[in-house]
Amino acid sequence: KAGVTQTPRYLIKTRGQQVTLSCSPISGHRSVSWYQQTPGQGLQFLFEYFSETQRNKGNFPGRFSGRQFSNSRSEMNVSTLELGDSALYLCASSRPPIDRTEAFFGQGTRLTVV
Amino acid sequence: DQQVKQNSPSLSVQEGRISILNCDYTNSMFDYFLWYKKYPAEGPTFLISISSIKDKNEDGRFTVFLNKSAKHLSLHIVPSQPGDSAVYFCAASAHYGGSQGNLIFGKGTKLSVKP
Numbered sequence: 001k002a003g004v005t006q007t008p009r010y011l012i013k014t015r016g017q018q019v020t021l022s023c024s025p026i027s028g029h030r031s032v033s034w035y036q037q038t039p040g041q042g043l044q045f046l047f048e049y050f051s052e053t054q055r056n057k058g059n060f061p062g063r064f065s066g067r068q069f070s071n072s073r074s075e076m077n078v079s080t081l082e083l084g085d086s087a088l089y090l091c092a093s094s095r096p097p098i099d100r101t102e103a104f105f106g107q108g109t110r111l112t113v114v
Numbered sequence: 115d116q117q118v119k120q121n122s123p124s125l126s127v128q129e130g131r132i133s134i135l136n137c138d139y140t141n142s143m144f145d146y147f148l149w150y151k152k153y154p155a156e157g158p159t160f161l162i163s164i165s166s167i168k169d170k171n172e173d174g175r176f177t178v179f180l181n182k183s184a185k186h187l188s189l190h191i192v193p194s195q196p197g198d199s200a201v202y203f204c205a206a207s208a209h210y211g212g213s214q215g216n217l218i219f220g221k222g223t224k225l226s227v228k229p
Binding site: 004006033035041042043044045048056058090092102103104105106107108110 | 148150155156157158159160163203205216217218219220221222
């Protein structure tokens with residue numbers, strides 16, 4: 001069974017540009033969550049999608065957005081990149097129904113903003 | 115304000131001994147807790163979880179203890195092995211509105227198990 005796949009693995013962008021990251025969840029998983037990991041802040045929740053609807057959103061500016069497609073694949077977009085957006089972006093998927101279950105993480109996309 | 119705190123940034127243990135990683139939380143709405151292990155350049159890997167209706171959950175060498183009155187949980191690894199060396203994250207969630215909710219993570223504890 002394939003795990004959570006995130007593409008690309010590494011990305012270098014310039015300040016002011018925008019970026020789109022992709023996440024393919026485990027087959028059968030309908031919930032996808034995104035997290036930002038930085039050395040100082042640890043893992044911080046960005047947003048959660050279930051059945052193409054955003055269910056929860058963390059405390060991030062509107063430059064961070066996401067969406068989920070009918071096949072449960074998800075993308076997140078960051079516009080007007082800032083140096084502080086450099087981080088490891090992690091996607092996690094979990095199984096329906098929304099009961100208590102662990103989330104499975106991808107390997108992440110390392111974004112560097114220069 | 116940190117809702118999940120791992121106050122020890124690092125822990126060093128001898129191989130074969132017990133590793134105890136601690137986690138405190140402040141939000142009384144949290145009712146599900148998880149531990150993840152993370153190696154550099156990889157995503158976190160789920161280790162073990164516990165619901166707030168339990169005070170202990172065991173899986174092989176890993177045991178998680180939950181003390182709701184103290185809002186404290188701990189992960190015990192017995193015996194510790196060099197391959198356990200990684201960063202360990204404690205996470206918590208609150209179940210509301212039919213959604214799993216988001217996971218709130220601590221900042222992690224780096225465990226080093228020395229041969």
